[in-house]
Amino acid sequence: MQPDTVAFDQKKRIASLWLLSASSLAAIVLIRxxxxxxxxxxxxxxxxxxxxxxxxxxxxxxxLYIGAHKNRKLVDIGPYSMTRNPLYLSSLAGILGVGLISGSLILAVSMAFAFYLVFKYTALREAAFLEHLFGAAYRDYAKKTPLFLPRLSLYRTATGVRFSQKALTSTFRDSLFLLALFPFLEGIEYLRMNGHLPILATMF
Known part of the structure; x- marks a missing residue:
């Protein structure tokens, strides 16, 4: 992988995720x-x-592990000892969960796969930048640590982990959005079952 000397522009990732989110919401509304x-x-x-x-x-x-050290220190303990992208992996689990709450297995898997493609592209770009920052240390880390799927046998941690309260608070606030989707999806289900929503297709 050719190292990137500039950090990946997260605005592109965010824009792609918002577009996918809007498309997924439309599919959830229109598909029974x-x-x-x-x-x-x-x-x-x-x-x-x-x-x-x-x-x-x-x-x-x-x-807790990455918030105070992002792009400043190579973090390879805690969840980062098992996978290089536990944040993206956790987000994918949440997206799959939202899809399942909609009731359609096919839609859930399709949503998760679409988001996975965005996360994978971003993760690869970020990996190239981290290689530029940390050199051989990151290459050694990447050789043994999977990009996404965790390898549990690699787990290790350390005592006295320093974390960023601001990053933790922001992540907690953003994560609550996933929970807020549950009553929203229940409302869509209620409207659909009472014939108040157009149905584009029925999907397993």
């Missing part, structure tokens, strides 16, 4: 899940809610 009620629907919905809680915990855990 095959299982609209019953035990299968409840199981899918509860699974989605559990993933959202895991996503929030994962993002908070990750920011």
């Amino acid at each position: 899940p095959y299982w609209q009620d019953g035990p299968v629907h409840e199981f899918i919905e509860v699974s989605g809610l559990m993933l959202i809680f895991l996503a929030i915990l994962g993002r908070l855990w990750s920011i």
Whole structure:
């Protein structure tokens, strides 16, 4: 990988994520899940809610380690000892959870995959910049640590981890948005079941 000497412009990532979010919301509104009620629907919905809680915990855990050190120090402990991108991985879990709450397995997987492509592109660009910053230390870290899927056997941590209260507060506030989507999606489900929303397609 050819190292980048300039940090990736996060505005591009944010713009892409907002576009995907708007498209996903439109799909959730217009697509009726095959299982609209019953035990299968409840199981899918509860699974989605559990993933959202895991996503929030994962993002908070990750920011405790990276918040005070981003682009200043190579962080390779805590969640970063198992995967190079625990924040993005946690976000993907939350996105999959939101998709599952909508009731459609296909829509949930499609949403997660679309966001994964954005996160992967961003992660690769960020990896090139971190290689430029930290050189051989980052290359050694990248050789043994997966880009996304965690390798649990690599886990290690340290005592007295210094964290950024501002970064932690900001991440917690942003994570609450995922929880706020639950009553919103329940409202969409109510409107759909009572015939107040147009249906574009039915999807498993």
